[in-house]
Amino acid sequence: MDLANMKKVEAPKLDVSQHVGKKVNIENVEPIETQYGTAIKVSSEVLETIKTDKDDIVLRATRIFSVSKDGDIIEGSKLDKFMTKQEVDQPLKLIGTEIQVLKNDKDFLTF
16 A cells, blocks of 8 residues: 555445345354454345445445453343344354344444
């Protein structure tokens, strides 16, 4: 990246409202590192692929859940409640379960 020659570009416009309310399956569950420690990222199947001049944008509903410092599920946590709602006892068993797509206040798709 050349900091001296950076220019402004317009971000691609995304209309995520067309996906809100859809029922889709969870496709991926993976541990990630965040600035606050380890978490679990849960993602839906691909909702849409948006073509751009450079890289394509793959649109999915995604949610990140906190876990304990030891990587365990905390009783009563959002992850614990979500797994109970989805009727599973382990995060990997979320794969293939159905969720309803929602939109948060920043136009990101979640569930």
